[in-house]
Amino acid sequence: MTLVTLQALKADLKKLVVDVANLTHVSPDDIKDDEPLFRDGLGLDSIDLLEIAVHLEKRYGLKVQNDDGGRRALSNLENLAQALHAHLSMAGRQASA
Amino acid sequence: MLCGQVFSIHAGKGLKVNVVIDLGANPGFATQAGNLANMGARIIDASSGTLGLLLDVKRALDEREIVCFLADRGPKEGRVVAVPFFGRDVDWHLGPFEIAARFGKPLVSFTCVKKGWSPGAVHEVTLEELWDGSDQPEAANSANSASHVRPNPETLLRRYVMTLEKQVAAAPTHWFNFFPFWTNLEGNGRNAQ
Numbered sequence: 001m002t003l004v005t006l007q008a009l010k011a012d013l014k015k016l017v018v019d020v021a022n023l024t025h026v027s028p029d030d031i032k033d034d035e036p037l038f039r040d041g042l043g044l045d046s047i048d049l050l051e052i053a054v055h056l057e058k059r060y061g062l063k064v065q066n067d068d069g070g071r072r073a074l075s076n077l078e079n080l081a082q083a084l085h086a087h088l089s090m091a092g093r094q095a096s097a
Numbered sequence: 098m099l100c101g102q103v104f105s106i107h108a109g110k111g112l113k114v115n116v117v118i119d120l121g122a123n124p125g126f127a128t129q130a131g132n133l134a135n136m137g138a139r140i141i142d143a144s145s146g147t148l149g150l151l152l153d154v155k156r157a158l159d160e161r162e163i164v165c166f167l168a169d170r171g172p173k174e175g176r177v178v179a180v181p182f183f184g185r186d187v188d189w190h191l192g193p194f195e196i197a198a199r200f201g202k203p204l205v206s207f208t209c210v211k212k213g214w215s216p217g218a219v220h221e222v223t224l225e226e227l228w229d230g231s232d233q234p235e236a237a238n239s240a241n242s243a244s245h246v247r248p249n250p251e252t253l254l255r256r257y258v259m260t261l262e263k264q265v266a267a268a269p270t271h272w273f274n275f276f277p278f279w280t281n282l283e284g285n286g287r288n289a290q
Contacts, residue, residue, distance in 0.1 A: 038148070045147075045175060045176070046147035046148045046150075046151050047151070047176065047192070047195050047196075047199075049148055049151070050148075050151040050152070050155060050196075050199070051199065053152065053155065054155070054199070054200075064152060065152060065156070066148075066149045066150075066152035066153050066156070070152060071146075071148060071149065074148065
């Protein structure tokens with residue numbers, strides 16, 4: 001399994017956010033890594049974040065739980081990419097073990 | 098008690114039932130939640146934040162559990178849609194219907210009416226399927242009528258409102274709502290409530 005870089009994940013996630021939330025006025029490159037995804041930041045609501053969580057599970061196998069880690073992951077792009085990177089790294093290690 | 102016996106029957110069959118309640122909205126809800134929990138239902142507290150609530154709902158649906166919402170009341174903010182109820186617009190929360198549509202889960206309305214006023218009167222429960230969870234054929238006049246699409250959440254909401262209207266018309270003294278319900282009543286010379 002080839003490990004995806006953090007930068008590549010961020011680019012992928014930004015596109016996912018724009019597509020899922022149908023942000024017609026925002027380009028993926030406009031999204032800052034530390035910009036809050038919710039409400040006052042990008043303006044996503046909880047259903048949008050749920051859609052993102054569903055996509056993450058389908059595409060990467062990452063299950064976002066209702067705990068501190070899960071809520072932190074959905075707070076901004078940086079945290080989301082870090083959580084996904086850690087998940088993929090662990091999955092890669094388990095696959096090669 | 099939200100017809101707690103129904104929950105206990107399902108719990109006895111191994112079917113897990115989750116009930117979404119905003120425990121912060123009313124101190125009395127905690128007692129109801131405790132009763133439901135004693136009958137085997139799992140409480141999802143909506144006051145803990147919408148995102149947390151949705152992640153809990155997702156987990157339950159992933160595990161093929163039942164999730165119950167009080168669809169005839171709820172926050173009048175966020176994703177609300179105005180749909181007439183007995184001729185006057187009401188802002189309904191779209192959340193439960195968006196969740197059902199997103200996850201492709203069957204949607205069932207649940208109403209309960211007490212038959213008579215004597216202490217031993219029975220409750221009549223009505224379950225009506227609003228959507229079986231499968232994609233549906235596109236309209237016959239569509240250019241692509243052979244394909245199937247997932248129904249719009251607003252379509253599901255409208256089906257629910259029609260069902261509720263029918264139930265309330267059949268038993269008007271059994272439905273109550275202490276919250277401001279109809280919108281735009283001012284200035285129309287009558288009070289729909």
